[in-house]
Amino acid sequence: MKRGVCMLKYQQIAVEIESYIQKHQMQHGEKLPVLESLIKEFETSKSTIVKALDLLEKKGIIFQVRGSGIFVRRKKRNNYINLLSNQGFQKDLDQFNITSEQLQLEVQKPTEMAAQNLHIDMDQDIYYVKRIRYIEGSTLCLEESFFNKAIVPYLNKEIVTSSIFQYIEDALSLKIGFSDMYMHIGKLTDQEASYLQLKSGEPKLTVESIFYLTNGTPFDYSKVTYNYNQAQFYILGTGI
Amino acid sequence: MKRGVCMLKYQQIAVEIESYIQKHQMQHGEKLPVLESLIKEFETSKSTIVKALDLLEKKGIIFQVRGSGIFVRRKKRNNYINLLSNQGFQKDLDQFNITSEQLQLEVQKPTEMAAQNLHIDMDQDIYYVKRIRYIEGSTLCLEESFFNKAIVPYLNKEIVTSSIFQYIEDALSLKIGFSDMYMHIGKLTDQEASYLQLKSGEPKLTVESIFYLTNGTPFDYSKVTYNYNQAQFYILGTGI
DNA sequence: TTGAAAAATTGTAACGGTACAATTATAATG
DNA sequence: CATTATAATTGTACCGTTACAATTTTTCAA
Incomplete structure (x- = not known):
C-alpha cells in the first residue's frame, strides 16, 4: 500500500494493521504477530508500533494483553x-x-x-x-x-x-x-x-x-x- | 501527597495534576504550566509526563495544543x-x-x-x-x-x-x-x-x-x- | 498604525534502550 | 496424574535524545 502524504508514520501503520485484520477476516480473540515481529515488519522503532497499537486499541480494533499478545476485538452487532x-x-x-x-x-x-x-x-x-x-x-x-x-x-x-x-x-x-x-x-x-x-x-x-x-x-x-x-x-x- | 502503592508513576502524576486543577478551581481554557516545568516539577522524563497528560486528555480533564500549551477542559453540566x-x-x-x-x-x-x-x-x-x-x-x-x-x-x-x-x-x-x-x-x-x-x-x-x-x-x-x-x-x- | 517577516516558545513524532511484570509453556516433584 | 516450581515469552513502564511543526510574540519595514 502506498504511504499517504500527510499521514504520520504511526497512523499509517495503524491503518495497515487494520486493513490486514479486515482482509484476513480475523475473528474476536485472534492473535496478531508479536510486537517484535511488527517492529521488523514495519522497519520502525518499538515506540512507534506501540503508538500505532494504542491508536487501534482506542478505536476498539484490538486489545493488548501484557505477557500474552495482541488480539483482535470485534463488536458483534452492525448497523448501530x-x-x-x-x-x-x-x-x-x-x-x-x-x-x-x-x-x-x-x-x-x-x-x-x-x-x-x-x-x-x-x-x-x-x-x-x-x-x-x-x-x-x-x-x-x-x-x-x-x-x-x-x-x-x-x-x-x-x-x-x-x-x-x-x-x-x-x-x-x-x-x-x-x-x-x-x-x-x-x-x-x-x-x-x-x-x-x-x-x-x-x-x-x-x-x-x-x-x-x-x-x-x-x-x-x-x-x-x-x-x-x-x-x-x-x-x-x-x-x- | 503520598505516592499510592500500586500506582504507576504516570498515573500518580495524572492524579496530582487533576487534583491541582480541582484545588485551584481552574476554568475551561486556563493554561497549565508548560511541559518543561512539569518535567522539572515532577522530576521525571518527558515521556512520562506526556503519558500522564495523554491519560488526562483521554479522561477529558485537559486538552493540549501544539505550540501553545496545555489547557483545562471542563464540561458545563453536572448531574449527568x-x-x-x-x-x-x-x-x-x-x-x-x-x-x-x-x-x-x-x-x-x-x-x-x-x-x-x-x-x-x-x-x-x-x-x-x-x-x-x-x-x-x-x-x-x-x-x-x-x-x-x-x-x-x-x-x-x-x-x-x-x-x-x-x-x-x-x-x-x-x-x-x-x-x-x-x-x-x-x-x-x-x-x-x-x-x-x-x-x-x-x-x-x-x-x-x-x-x-x-x-x-x-x-x-x-x-x-x-x-x-x-x-x-x-x-x-x-x-x- | 498596519502587516508581514523573523524569532522564541511549546507540544508532538520518532528513535532506541533497559528493566520489569503478567502470562504461558515447560520441567520438576510428589 | 495433578501440582508446583522454573523458564521463556511478550507487552508495559520509564528514561533520554533529536528533530520538527504549530502557535505566539517580537521585530521591523512600509
Whole structure:
C-alpha cells in the first residue's frame, strides 16, 4: 500500500494493521504477530508500533494483553451508530441510503442556549441549519445546528447537503478537536412528531453536542432528535 | 501527597495534576504550566509526563495544543451520568442518594441472548441479578445482569448491594478491561412500567452492556432500562 | 498604525534502550 | 496424574535524545 502524504508514520501503520485484520477476516480473540515481529515488519522503532497499537486499541480494533499478545476485538452487532465518531452516520450506516432534506439555512442571532454553549454573546451572528435525515426513505432524525459565524463565515446549500465538517476541515483548514455530548430521553412535541412522521408523545432521544476546535474554541452547538424506531447506538468502552 | 502503592508513576502524576486543577478551581481554557516545568516539577522524563497528560486528555480533564500549551477542559453540566465510566453511577451522582433494591439473585441457565453475548453454551450456569435503583427515592433504572459463573463463582446479597465490580476486582483479583454498549429507545412494557412506577408505553432507554476482562473474556452481560425522567447522560468525545 | 517577516516558545513524532511484570509453556516433584 | 516450581515469552513502564511543526510574540519595514 502506498504511504499517504500527510499521514504520520504511526497512523499509517495503524491503518495497515487494520486493513490486514479486515482482509484476513480475523475473528474476536485472534492473535496478531508479536510486537517484535511488527517492529521488523514495519522497519520502525518499538515506540512507534506501540503508538500505532494504542491508536487501534482506542478505536476498539484490538486489545493488548501484557505477557500474552495482541488480539483482535470485534463488536458483534452492525448497523448501530457509533456515538463517538464525530463524523456522522456515513461510516456506520454506509450500507444504507442516507439522505437529508434542508429545512432552513440562515444567518441569525443565537438562542440563549446556543450562545451559552458557543461562549458568545446574544448579538453575535450564527448560522442556523435545520434539516431532516432519512434512512432508506424513513425519517432518522431532526437536526438543528448553530455555527459560530465568526469561525464558520459562510455556508450554502451545497456544503450543508454534503459534509459541513469536511468543509470546515478542508476549505477553512480548521482542525476539529473534541466534543461534549449530552443525552436525554423524552416525549416528542407536536412539531417534532410531524417532522419525524411520528405521533406526539412518542419516545424521543435528544442528543446535544458541542464541537470544539483543537484549540478549545466551540464552533458548533447542535441538537439532534432521533426517531426511536431507527436510533440504535453503540459505544465503545475502553479502560476504567 | 503520598505516592499510592500500586500506582504507576504516570498515573500518580495524572492524579496530582487533576487534583491541582480541582484545588485551584481552574476554568475551561486556563493554561497549565508548560511541559518543561512539569518535567522539572515532577522530576521525571518527558515521556512520562506526556503519558500522564495523554491519560488526562483521554479522561477529558485537559486538552493540549501544539505550540501553545496545555489547557483545562471542563464540561458545563453536572448531574449527568457518564456513559463511559464503567464504574456505575456512584461517582457521577455522588451528591444524590442512590439506593438499590434487589429483586432476584440466583444461579440459573442463561437466556439465548445472554449465552451469545457471554460466549457460553446454554447449559452453563450464570448468576442472574435483577435490581431496581433509586435516586432520591424515585426509580432510576431496572437492571438485569448475567454473570458467567465460571468466572464469578459466588455472589451474595451483600456483594450485590455494594459494588459487584469492586468485588470482582478486589476479592477475585480479576481485571476488568473494556466493554461494548448498545443503546435503544423504545416504549415500556407493562412489567417494566410497573417496576419503574411509570405508565406502559412511555419512553424508555435500554442500554445493553457486555463487560470483558483484560484478557478479552466477557464475564457480564447486562441490560438496563432507564426511567426517562431521570436518565441524563454525557459522553466525552475525543479525537475523530 | 498596519502587516508581514523573523524569532522564541511549546507540544508532538520518532528513535532506541533497559528493566520489569503478567502470562504461558515447560520441567520438576510428589 | 495433578501440582508446583522454573523458564521463556511478550507487552508495559520509564528514561533520554533529536528533530520538527504549530502557535505566539517580537521585530521591523512600509
